[in-house]
Amino acid sequence: MTIMGTLLLLAAEAGELAEGAEGGGFGLNFNPLETNLVNLAIVIGVLVYFGRGFLGKTLNDRRDKIEAAIRDAEKRKQDAAAALAEQQQKLAQAQAEAARIRSEAEASAKRAADAVLAASEQEIERMRASAAQDLATQQEKIINELRQRVVTLAMQRAEDELRTSLSHDTQARLVDRSIAMLGGQS
Amino acid sequence: MEMLNSIQFFNAFPLAELEVGKHFYWHIGNLKLHGQVFLTSWFVIGLLLLASVLATRNIQRIPSGFQNLMEYALEFIRDLAKNQIGEKEYRPWVPFIGTLFLFIFVSNWSGALLPWRIIELPEGELAAPTSDINTTVALALLTSLAYFYAGFSKRGLGYFSKYVEPTPVLLPIAILEDFTKPLSLSFRLFGNILADELVVAVLVLLVPLFVPIPVMMLGLFTSAIQAIVFSTLAAAYIHEALEGHGGEEHEEH
Numbered sequence: 001m002t003i004m005g006t007l008l009l010l011a012a013e014a015g016e017l018a019e020g021a022e023g024g025g026f027g028l029n030f031n032p033l034e035t036n037l038v039n040l041a042i043v044i045g046v047l048v049y050f051g052r053g054f055l056g057k058t059l060n061d062r063r064d065k066i067e068a069a070i071r072d073a074e075k076r077k078q079d080a081a082a083a084l085a086e087q088q089q090k091l092a093q094a095q096a097e098a099a100r101i102r103s104e105a106e107a108s109a110k111r112a113a114d115a116v117l118a119a120s121e122q123e124i125e126r127m128r129a130s131a132a133q134d135l136a137t138q139q140e141k142i143i144n145e146l147r148q149r150v151v152t153l154a155m156q157r158a159e160d161e162l163r164t165s166l167s168h169d170t171q172a173r174l175v176d177r178s179i180a181m182l183g184g185q186s
Numbered sequence: 187m188e189m190l191n192s193i194q195f196f197n198a199f200p201l202a203e204l205e206v207g208k209h210f211y212w213h214i215g216n217l218k219l220h221g222q223v224f225l226t227s228w229f230v231i232g233l234l235l236l237a238s239v240l241a242t243r244n245i246q247r248i249p250s251g252f253q254n255l256m257e258y259a260l261e262f263i264r265d266l267a268k269n270q271i272g273e274k275e276y277r278p279w280v281p282f283i284g285t286l287f288l289f290i291f292v293s294n295w296s297g298a299l300l301p302w303r304i305i306e307l308p309e310g311e312l313a314a315p316t317s318d319i320n321t322t323v324a325l326a327l328l329t330s331l332a333y334f335y336a337g338f339s340k341r342g343l344g345y346f347s348k349y350v351e352p353t354p355v356l357l358p359i360a361i362l363e364d365f366t367k368p369l370s371l372s373f374r375l376f377g378n379i380l381a382d383e384l385v386v387a388v389l390v391l392l393v394p395l396f397v398p399i400p401v402m403m404l405g406l407f408t409s410a411i412q413a414i415v416f417s418t419l420a421a422a423y424i425h426e427a428l429e430g431h432g433g434e435e436h437e438e439h
Contacts, residue, residue: 026305026306026307026308027305027306028304028305028306029303029304029305029306030304036301036303036386036390036394036398037301037304038394038395038396039390039394039395039396039398039399039402040299040300040301040402042396042399043298043299043399043402043403043406044299046403047299047406055255058258059254059255059258062249062254062257062258063248063249063250063254066248066249067248070247070248
């Protein structure tokens with residue numbers, strides 16, 4: 001009770017002071033009863049006490065979550081970069097392989113073309129040779145034939161001539177001459 | 187005897203007086219301004235500016251301390267806007283909704299938490315800016331402007347079709363709605379905050395110590411709720427203006 005009394009007394013004094021300040025202009029009033037200071041202090045205290053725990057936990061959770069998300073994202077970025085490098089390496093390898101295969105293929109194609117060309121040239125040569133040979137034999141054969149025919153014709157004509165114009169006299173004369181020729185020679 | 191004495195003493199002693207309807211007027215030209223509202227508004231605005239400057243002065247990749255807190259607040263506001271306006275359109279409206287929420291919230295809590303009565307004014311007393319009808323009407327009219335702007339910028343003159351959209355019979359009600367929206371917004375906020383402060387003030391007048399604490403706690407709760415309600419409703423009105431009553435809305439849901 002006495003404490004209450006002194007408190008009220010204090011308050012009254014402060015009130016009087018405030019009253020002095022009233023009546024015009026600005027002023028400060030620190031009367032804890034009039035200005036509700038005690039209750040406000042308690043309310044703010046309770047708010048800070050409970051709010052700090054709750055808010056602190058929430059904010060920490062949020063921070064941790066963000067941190068984890070950033071770490072995760074960074075890790076994924078690193079993984080992706082590594083994968084990219086690996087794949088790029090593979091790509092380079094594959095390109096080198098492709099280039100190698102292509103040059104090989106070109107070389108073999110060139111070789112094959114050369115071989116084919118050479119073979120066909122040879123073939124042409126051979127065919128030309130055989131054709132020339134053919135022509136020659138044919139010519140020879142025809143010439144032979146012609147010769148034969150000419151001989152046959154000549155013989156025939158000669159026989160005919162002989163048959164028609166070879167009289168007995170002439171025969172004898174021929175024989176004589178032949179004998180003479182034989183004799184003359186020896 | 188002593189008890190009686192103290193009671194008498196109690197009566198003689200000028201307890202906290204209630205000053206309702208008294209204002210600290212500033213005269214500018216023919217206008218009478220409520221000075222105490224301006225003072226507390228400036229205080230709240232300064233607080234918010236200071237907070238945003240402090241939070242963004244040294245931005246870290248992993249937020250900590252104050253930056254973390256403000257980012258949390260921003261996330262809350264963004265989610266609120268996203269929930270009301272929708273994923274597609276919410277982004278340009280976050281600053282408006284966020285300003286409404288933060289200003290109202292900080293105003294309400296400053297009224298409920300700060301010992302404004304320490305500072306005496308020639309007339310009237312300092313209190314939450316939102317306990318003055320002028321502040322809440324200004325905020326509500328800004329919301330009206332915002333949703334009209336949203337409607338016209340999104341749909342042009344087609345915005346007017348929402349007045350006759352379900353049936354033209356409802357045209358008067360639709361027009362009336364444009365007046366009741368800011369009215370209800372401003373009166374809800376103003377009424378809640380003023381009533382809360384009055385209840386606390388009356389209780390403090392009757393029983394200065396400890397008894398008003400539960401009411402003050404309740405006041406903190408309702409203050410926060412009112413800030414959320416105001417900004418949520420503003421976002422909802424903007425969403426309505428953007429979408430109309432048309433088929434778009436039904437396709438989404």
